[in-house]
Amino acid sequence: MNKFSIIIPNYNKGDYIKECLDSIFNQDIEKDKYEVIVIDDGSTDNSVNIIKQFPVKFFQTNRKGAGGARNVGIDNATGEYILFLDSDDFIANDKVLSSLDKVANGQDVIFLSYIRNEFGNIFLMKDEKNSISEKIENTKFLSGPTKCYKRSIIDNTRFTEYTTYEDVNFTLECLCKCKTFDYLDEPYFTYRRVKNSNTTQEVSGKIMTDLIIEISKLYYLCFKYPQYKINLLNRIKRDKLRLRLDLLDDLIENDNNNFRKYF
Numbered sequence: 127m128n129k130f131s132i133i134i135p136n137y138n139k140g141d142y143i144k145e146c147l148d149s150i151f152n153q154d155i156e157k158d159k160y161e162v163i164v165i166d167d168g169s170t171d172n173s174v175n176i177i178k179q180f181p182v183k184f185f186q187t188n189r190k191g192a193g194g195a196r197n198v199g200i201d202n203a204t205g206e207y208i209l210f211l212d213s214d215d216f217i218a219n220d221k222v223l224s225s226l227d228k229v230a231n232g233q234d235v236i237f238l239s240y241i242r243n244e245f246g247n248i249f250l251m252k253d254e255k256n257s258i259s260e261k262i263e264n265t266k267f268l269s270g271p272t273k274c275y276k277r278s279i280i281d282n283t284r285f286t287e288y289t290t291y292e293d294v295n296f297t298l299e300c301l302c303k304c305k306t307f308d309y310l311d312e313p314y315f316t317y318r319r320v321k322n323s324n325t326t327q328e329v330s331g332k333i334m335t336d337l338i339i340e341i342s343k344l345y346y347l348c349f350k351y352p353q354y355k356i357n358l359l360n361r362i363k364r365d366k367l368r369l370r371l372d373l374l375d376d377l378i379e380n381d382n383n384n385f386r387k388y389f
Contacts, residue, residue: 129206129227130160131277133199135192136213140171147180149216155223163202164213165195173213193285193292196270200280207236208277210270211315218313226274226310235300235307236274237267238314245319252311258304263357268297271315279303286340290333294340295347298358302351331377334370334385341365 132150136143150162162182166174168189177184185198196210207230211217218241230236239252253267254260267273270285270293283299285292344362348355369388376382 127204127206128159128161130209131203131205132160132162132209132211133196134164134211134213135167135195136164136169136173137167138169138171138173139213140173140176142214143173144176146213146216151180152220153223154220155227160223161205163199165198167195190287191289191292193289194287197284203277206277208275208280212271215315215317217315222314225312229308229310230274233306233308234276234279234304237307237309238272238274239311241313241316243316243318250313255309258301259354259357262298262301262354263360268293275300289336291337291340295343299347302347302354331374334374338370338374341367
């Protein structure tokens with residue numbers, strides 16, 4: 127069995143996917159310690175031709191979103207640990223996996239730092255070293271690639287499909303199940319904002335609806351994991367669900383997009 131399964135969803139990232147895959151296959155760790163699973167979500171560019179030049183497990187979905195593509199990756203992963211990487215990002219250096227191999231020794235979750243490239247402005251992003259309850263209540267690090275998960279802790283938890291903000295419930299439910307954890311201090315990957323990514327889209331009614339649905343689903347986690355009920359409720363309250371609903375009503379009725387003003 128591989129120690130790591132690296133899952134990469136791709137949609138029309140032909141300009142970036144080669145650099146992403148090169149950064150993985152140039153790692154100095156033994157190649158039999160990890161597998162790479164790429165799921166193409168209906169690309170219409172040259173992505174698939176590039177992906178097929180690499181020794182990856184390759185699957186195809188039809189516009190299920192990053193969440194749906196990642197779910198296919200999870201279903202076909204064999205590694206003890208699961209890592210996520212977006213196809214327009216890349217692993218920070220060639221020693222990252224060997225460093226992670228030394229840290230990951232049975233913990234449920236390894237928290238990963240990363241480099242954020244905001245159109246040329248570089249920032250090091252690191253999760254705070256605090257308790258799981260504090261992370262559930264306050265963390266801003268909700269995206270899939272910011273964690274290395276033991277596959278057994280994921281179990282039957284899956285990403286929301288056909289939506290943006292697919293990471294919210296997946297990440298928080300995995301944290302609710304987490305008993306042991308550690309940190310990889312060196313950055314795992316470089317994240318860059320590029321056109322056509324979810325994080326550069328305008329805050330539209332559809333996008334805000336997706337987020338409202340994901341926030342409201344946190345109520346289910348309150349019942350499922352009562353030990354973290356207060357932390358989850360505090361998170362819901364801070365996310366101003368009622369205000370978001372009022373603004374969504376206004377947008378649909380009057381085309382008045384005030385989301386950026388309030389959030």
